[in-house]
Amino acid sequence: MAKYNISDSVIRRLPRYYRFLCGLRERGMVRISSGELARRMGLNASQIRQDFNCFGGFGQQGYGYNVEEMCLQIAEILGLDKPHKAVLIGAGNLGRAVSQQMNFERAGFSLVGIFDKKEAIIGQMIGKTPIRSIDTLDEFCRAEQPDTAILCLPATAASDVVEQLIALGIKGFWNFSHYDIAVEHKGVTVENVHLVDSLMTLCYKIEHSVK
Amino acid sequence: MAKYNISDSVIRRLPRYYRFLCGLRERGMVRISSGELARRMGLNASQIRQDFNCFGGFGQQGYGYNVEEMCLQIAEILGLDKPHKAVLIGAGNLGRAVSQQMNFERAGFSLVGIFDKKEAIIGQMIGKTPIRSIDTLDEFCRAEQPDTAILCLPATAASDVVEQLIALGIKGFWNFSHYDIAVEHKGVTVENVHLVDSLMTLCYKIEHSVK
DNA sequence: TAGATTGTTAATCGATTAACAATC
DNA sequence: TAGATTGTTAATCGATTAACAATC
Numbered sequence: 001m002a003k004y005n006i007s008d009s010v011i012r013r014l015p016r017y018y019r020f021l022c023g024l025r026e027r028g029m030v031r032i033s034s035g036e037l038a039r040r041m042g043l044n045a046s047q048i049r050q051d052f053n054c055f056g057g058f059g060q061q062g063y064g065y066n067v068e069e070m071c072l073q074i075a076e077i078l079g080l081d082k083p084h085k086a087v088l089i090g091a092g093n094l095g096r097a098v099s100q101q102m103n104f105e106r107a108g109f110s111l112v113g114i115f116d117k118k119e120a121i122i123g124q125m126i127g128k129t130p131i132r133s134i135d136t137l138d139e140f141c142r143a144e145q146p147d148t149a150i151l152c153l154p155a156t157a158a159s160d161v162v163e164q165l166i167a168l169g170i171k172g173f174w175n176f177s178h179y180d181i182a183v184e185h186k187g188v189t190v191e192n193v194h195l196v197d198s199l200m201t202l203c204y205k206i207e208h209s210v211k
Numbered sequence: 212m213a214k215y216n217i218s219d220s221v222i223r224r225l226p227r228y229y230r231f232l233c234g235l236r237e238r239g240m241v242r243i244s245s246g247e248l249a250r251r252m253g254l255n256a257s258q259i260r261q262d263f264n265c266f267g268g269f270g271q272q273g274y275g276y277n278v279e280e281m282c283l284q285i286a287e288i289l290g291l292d293k294p295h296k297a298v299l300i301g302a303g304n305l306g307r308a309v310s311q312q313m314n315f316e317r318a319g320f321s322l323v324g325i326f327d328k329k330e331a332i333i334g335q336m337i338g339k340t341p342i343r344s345i346d347t348l349d350e351f352c353r354a355e356q357p358d359t360a361i362l363c364l365p366a367t368a369a370s371d372v373v374e375q376l377i378a379l380g381i382k383g384f385w386n387f388s389h390y391d392i393a394v395e396h397k398g399v400t401v402e403n404v405h406l407v408d409s410l411m412t413l414c415y416k417i418e419h420s421v422k
Numbered sequence: 423t424a425g426a427t428t429g430t431t432a433a434t435c436g437a438t439t440a441a442c443a444a445t446c
Numbered sequence: 447t448a449g450a451t452t453g454t455t456a457a458t459c460g461a462t463t464a465a466c467a468a469t470c
Contacts, residue, residue, distance in 0.1 A: 006419075007460080007461075009460090009461065009462095010461095011412060011415055011416070012408070012412055014411070014412075014415070015405070015407065015408035015411040015412060016391070016405070016408060018411070019389075019391075019405075019407075019408070020391075033426085033427060033428085034427075034428075035427080042393060044462070044463060044464095045427095045463095046462075046463050046464065046465090047461090047462060047463075049427090049428065049429065049430085050429090050430085050461095050462080050463090052428095052429095053428090053429060053430075057428080057429065059427075059428050059429080060427085060428070060469090060470060061426075061427050061428040061429080061468070061469045061470045062425070062426045062427050062428075062469070062470045063426080063427070063428085063470065064426090064427065064428080065428090077415070078411050078414055078415045079414050079415055079417075079418045080411065080414060084414065084417060092312075093307065093308040093311045093312050094308045094312045096304065096308065097304040097305050097307065097308030097309075097312075098308070098406075100304045101303075101304050101305045101308075101406075102406065102407065102410065103407065104410075106407065107407050107410040107411045107414060108410075108411060108414035109410065109414065147417065148413070148417065171417050171420070172413050172414075172416065172417040174409070174410060174413055178230075180227070180230075182253060187420050188420070189413065189416040189417055189420045191409055191410075191412060191413040191416070193406065193409055194226070194227070194230075195309075195312075195313060195404065196226065196230075196313065196314065196317065196318050197223075197226035197227060197230070198385070198402055198404055199313065199315075199318040199319075199320065199385060199402075200225070200226040200229070200289050200291065200318045200319060201222060201223055201225075201226060201402060202359070202383050202385055202400065202402040203289055203290050203291060203295065203318060203319035203320065203383075204222055204225070204288070204289045204290055205222070205383065205400040205402070206290075206295060206358065206359065206382050206383040206400055207290045208217075209382070209398050209399070209400045218436080218437075220436090220437065220438090221437095244450085244451060244452085245451075245452075246451080255438070255439060255440095256439095256451095257438075257439050257440065257441090258437090258438060258439075260451090260452065260453065260454085261437095261438080261439090261453090261454085263452095263453095264452090264453060264454075268452080268453065270451075270452050270453080271445090271446060271451080271452070272444070272445045272446045272450075272451050272452040272453080273445070273446040273449070273450045273451050273452075274446065274450080274451070274452085275450085275451065275452080276452090
């Protein structure tokens, strides 16, 4: 069903479609046309039809799209239905917030371990997950076989642990460290989250917005 | 100096340039060519020259760009040099992490107030800033005149407070709530941060990465 | 059937990359 | 001056939007 070479632009719109469609489903909406969805999302109807068609014809002429079906289809395209095991590295403020705030299951992940190097906090629980010593990372990964790592540690510490994690079989990095991971390893994906970049962009836009 | 109609693509690259150039400056680098910067950042040299030229000729033929000067120029273009007062709404896990983790000054902001509706936590300090009752928001904003709001509250609560904040003169929203703010008010800018979207994108890419 | 709306091709628009004259 | 590298125009590429035949 899924074609190859889906552009990054399309992929990045999928979660937003998913969010909107789930919202509509919760409010009991059964069908929606591309025109109506476009109006609600502030997009162009052609774009929505193009996007949905990358993965096959989910609509029906003269009717539109079934909201429930689209939710299920997008969830499947994104792969939310088969959760990836994830480890979190760094249990400082950000690490804690991310682990407590994020609904990992909803996004296709399961948080299986939290690691830090700070002796004082090892053993503490964050939700249902204990903080483990970073020294036990190798052992843990060999047993649990996670394929994803969430990096919530300082930039200086990040680069070392990345190589270690790749050697342990990690295929995806969700990187909050203040540092761009550039990975050349085949089959390894990095999603850099630079909150400071987002905030700087806002700074620019506040000044230059159309008054 | 700054031309009008700078594209969003260019603006969003500026913070990353800034990060890289500051890094080079810290390591004592004085000059860099577009070619060398491109190599380090994984970009195209033409793109870098085009981007920098949106704002004026900062380079010198035969020499390249002065690292220090580019840092200062980009900081000025982004407006990092004149901080905006910001209030944070919602002092849960995410709000706490954001307020403690972010270097606001570095990104052109100054966090002047934190607000929550939960009686039990009002009066607590987060860093040097006390948590205030959301009931005192009007009064506080009229006195302090912040122009930015950081939203770290549930989607259901977000939509109400947005209207209130716009009425109080807020011009920029940094929105972490699980909900797209669509603002039609002229001169109001919203930067939506949807961490769950980012995580879902990673989920897709782990599955579909080139092995 | 008639009306509505998709799927899909074609046209437009904008962003990226290449090329090279200008110039330090 | 000669070499290097920018600033800038032109070419390419990709993404968005428009149009419309297919069809439910």
